[in-house]
Amino acid sequence: MALIKDEIEGLISAAAEAAQAAGDLPQVAIPDVLVERPQRPEHGDYASSVPLRLARTASMPPLEIAKLIAGHVETGSTIESVTAVPPGFINIRLSPAWLAAQVDVIREVGAKFGNLDIGAGKKVQVEFVSANPVGPIHVGNGRGLALGDTIARVLDAAGFEVQREYLVNDAGTQTETFAKTLYARYQQLFGRDVEIPEGGYPGEYMIDIATEIKSEVGDSLLNPEGEDGPPEIHDLGVEKMMTIIKDDLAAIGVKYDNWFSERSLHADGTYEATMKLLRERGFVVEREGAVWFTSSALGDEKDNVLVRSTGQPTYFASDIAYHYDKFIVRGFDRVIDIWGADHQGHVPRMKAAVNALGVDPERLTITIYQLVSLKRGGEVVKLSKRAGQIVTLRELVDEVGPDAARYNFVARAADSHMDFDIDLAKKQSAENPVYYVQYAHARIAGILSQAGERFADYSGGDVALLTHEAELALIKKMLRLPELLEQVVDSLEPHQLPYYATELATSFHDFYERCRVLSDDEALSKARLKLVSAAKIVLTRVLDLMGMTAPERM
RNA sequence: GCGCUCGUAGCUCAGUGGAUAGAGCGCAGCCCUGCGGAGGCUGAGGCCGUGGGUUCGAGUCCCACCGAGCGCGCCA
Known part of the structure; x- marks a missing residue:
């Protein structure tokens, strides 16, 4: 639908040109007419400061310019009045009847x-949260969720074809550590005296998952004592973790259109195709036994490793393949990635990588949101999965409800550092x-x-x-x-x-x-x-x- | 040390370079013999972190400094 704002801008623009044509106003370039909404009602419904900006080039007093332009505005049925006021504003009032x-x-x-129809059916992907399947969704992720889902809803309303996507990191070292932790818990259920690994995940939920696995498959995944767990532990654990995560997301009402497996990139050849393309385009070098992406040639501070000297691809390499898939395989016109501030350093190299793939980096928007500090009783609670001291999103939603949780998350600008006071959120829930x-x-x-x-x-x-x-x-x-x-x-x-x-x-x-x-x-x-x-x-x-x-x- | 982000009312935060800087909560009052008082109205409370600069005009843009968060890995 046509916006009244645009109509008014057009009318003022036309009036300025008419004033020039009539010889009232010198033939100087007219800046883009942007109307604003004045704070004070006596300044009308819309206002333009074009006369103030025109004063210098036209070498005329701004108020005089305002009067001239105002006199040329064609007031139809929508506009009640057009007035020029000091120091040089044009104030516009809408007609009450209209x-x-x-x-x-x-x-x-x-x-x-x-x-709106500004999207014109363009394909946009919004990828958000994509938390590793190593623990439940925590409160900090709630911010990314509210941001991503709301952006997706607005883009949808604006006529874009929107897809919400969650990347499941099922191939990294974090899920391996997760699997080791899970296997330790699993063994403990059979009376074995083993400890969860250094840097593992001490949370209670790991015991729950292990118990669930035990009740389903018994001791069939138990290897001889002292040996590592079977790969099934990893896959089963990730699967169960994802079920928990999907429940958490459903509790706050977020529905994804697609769950994308990182592992699939390696299974279906996308990863190889991406590396081949990067090589062909000359952005890959071997050095110190590893394979590097020369991102410094594209504006990043330094080069980055794609393949470790162990032969293992890095997360970064997978992520490039992932974006190759988004842009080149699936053909999104635009991709919006929503990341927490702890990934902020990753932005320049991701942009560089997309550029290296021959994709206009403008098509990739990376929105960074500042991390959430949780306050409980005036004390800051550290959000750390590994410390096991997580406050889950589920807990919050259970306490304040999904609507209040969403509202509070989306109400803060992504750039602002957010203190989420849980006690206050609960206490104020009626106010x-x-x-x-x-x-x-x-x-x-x-x-x-x-x-x-x-x-x-x-x-x-x-x-x-x-x-x-x-x-x-x-x-x-x-x-x-x-x-x-x-x-x-x-x-x-x-x-x-x-x-x-x-x-x-x-x-x-x-x-x-x-x-x-x-x-x-x-x-x-x-x-x-x-x-x-x-x-x-x-x-x-x-x-x-x-x-x-x-x-x-x- | 370098980079990104932030600093606005007691607290949590808005504020597309424009006119007298706003909201919610909290605080002090006022308004129900008519549709839901989880409401409405009034008030107190601000050198917009500090100092320079650009501009007709700066909370907003630029620089420096101070303070906070995050990052600077062959982790993700």
Whole structure:
């Protein structure tokens, strides 16, 4: 759908050109017209500072330029007024009649309100979390989950063909250590006096998995004492771990479209094909007994090892093959990788690698989110799988619920260092913005169900009766959603959504306090019911974009 | 030491180079004989880490410094 913002930008742009054509304004280059939303209502609904930026090149006072351009703006039915104000802003006010009419538009568009077509069906992959299958999903991963899933939802709304993917690292040294730990636990269940390996995984869940395996296959995986465990331990363990992880993800409502096995890259020849391509393109050298990728030639600080002197490929080599698969085999137009800040040093070499494969690095976006520190009772809890002191995402979701967990994770910009105070999250659960927003929805549902008794059909309501300040403010807020989505698609910063949701709820609550919906005035009641139902559509949509529910009653 | 990120109200955080810097929580008050008070309204609380610079205009861009997190492996 066309954005009113774009329309206004076009009108101002055209007005500036018209002013030039009329000889009012000198023939200088006009900067891109971008309208902003002023903070103060007396500055109108949209504003442009183009005159201020034009003042120097046009060598005219900005206010005079503003007046000239304002005089040339073609005000149709959408715009109420165009005014030039000091020091040189053009303020634009939308027509109340046009605003009121948008209520019918929103109701007509329905659940799709906010959708954009900027994606034009392009294939985008969002890969996020991809935690190694060596332990349950922890709270820190929750941030990546909320980010990734929300980005995917927004891209989907913007017309991209989106795939959510989880890379299962089933081939690395970490899962080997995991398998050794598991085998030690397994042996312990048979009374053997063995200890879990150095750097292994001491968590309780390992005993649970071992017990499960024992109950399923008995002692059939037990090798003679002193020997390593059979490979089946590894595969069975990874499989069971992935089942736990999938449950954890389901608990917070994230559904992946694809689970990609790292091992498959080696099994199906993708890895070999990738190395061959890198070699052909001259980015591979052998040195000190290892095989290196010359990333320093492509802007990285240093070269990186692809194949260890032991013959084992590094994680980095697998990751290059993985991206070869994403871009060249599967043909995604765009790939978005979401990584924690502990992988930040990996970004330049991954970009370099994609470049080396002959893929435009612009097609790969790597979003880094800062790590989460957990606070409990004012004390910082270290998040470490190996220390066994993990706080699982499941624990958090069980305590605060999936909606609150999601809201809180997505509400922080990825760049910001996040302190997640578990005690506070629990304590505030009744005073949370989460419930503030959901309450607005429940209130609407209450009104609508009550309306059913008196106004079974309000579809004939005349929205032109919606002229109250609070009504118009609510409509304006609703109309912001598509603009916001455009912004999120552009920045990939979905933390704007929760803030918008809160503002929308505030606009509704304010309207509710000031305007009685169900009254003796039948015509006005019907018009307001339309407004309320439109607000319900938009609230539901923004909650859904964050993966949250819109409860009918609380 | 070098690199990335951050530093905004008591706390947790927003703030596409624009006009008088915002929200939630917390704090002090006020508003229910009409649709859900998990609500509304008012108030207190800020040298936007420090110092320079760019600009008509800087919380926002650049540089330096201070402080915090992360990284700098033939780990992932």
